[in-house]
Amino acid sequence: MQTKFTPVSGQDPNNIPYNPNATLQEQVMQSFSASKKNLGTSYIDSFFLHSPLKTHKETMIVWNAMEEIYNLSGISQLGISNCYDLATMQKLYDDATVKPSVLQNRFYQETHYDVDLRQWCLDHGVVYQSFWTLTANPNLLKSTEITDIASSKNMTPAQVLFRYLTQVGVVPLTGTTSDVHMIEDLAIFNFELSDAELDKIYKILPNSGVVLQL
Ligand SMILES: NC(=O)c1ccc[n+]([C@@H]2O[C@H](COP(=O)([O-])OP(=O)(O)OC[C@H]3O[C@@H](n4cnc5c(N)ncnc54)[C@H](OP(=O)(O)O)[C@@H]3O)[C@@H](O)[C@H]2O)c1
Structure with missing residues (x-):
């Protein structure tokens, strides 16, 4: 059972599952509750960040909120998707207390099928999930x-x-x-x-x- 937090920039403005004016941390909390409600479950296995935010600082604020949920809710793993830059992935990995267990990316020619990232994932025990x-x-x-x-x-x-x-x-x-x-x-x-x-x-x-x- 996998769901994700999508920042405001990736949302349909008419259907945001949290208050877009709330702090990033509150947005993550509200989004997680909305996901569980929509899925009709009290338990989530895997919680994702839809994509890195504009700055590493913002990404880490969101990631830290996800770590808080991880610690409180018994989620098995955290992951990130749409992260196509190895340095961005590495920095998140270095600074995270709960390391990303999964990278979920579009699998296509345009990114050379993420060869470098896939190798990095193998080296760091991170599962690479493909979509598209x-x-x-x-x-x-x-x-x-x-x-x-x-x-x-x-x-x-x-x-x-x-x-x-x-x-x-x-x-x-x-x-x-x-x-x-x-x-x-x-x-x-x-x-x-x-x-x-x-x-x-x-x-x-x-x-x-x-x-x-x-
Ligand atoms: N992180 C992200 O930003 C993001 C973005 C997009 C998707 N995703 C995830 O990726 C998952 C997969 O979605 P996707 O669109 O990326 O999948 P996909 O594998 O690229 O495409 C699925 C499409 O292929 C067809 N299909 C499925 N099995 C088939 C088969 N054996 N033979 C022929 N056609 C087949 C389906 O159509 P029929 O209904 O006709 O079978 C469906 O329209 C989503 O559920 C979502 O969880 C994540």
């Missing part, structure tokens, strides 16, 4: 490298991409309105890609050196 994995990668899904492997295994290209990611240390997030897709998404754990197949896909995810270092 299918949405942002139609070319990967259409590539012969992936479609050939999919046909040979009687799987879909989406399943092969998701399976590849799990085998190189990424946790892909996805969502679906389709029963068939949901079954397919969960079935990725019923097969495995060989080293040769991993290598084929590795060649079309440029600069993705992570696979070699697992």
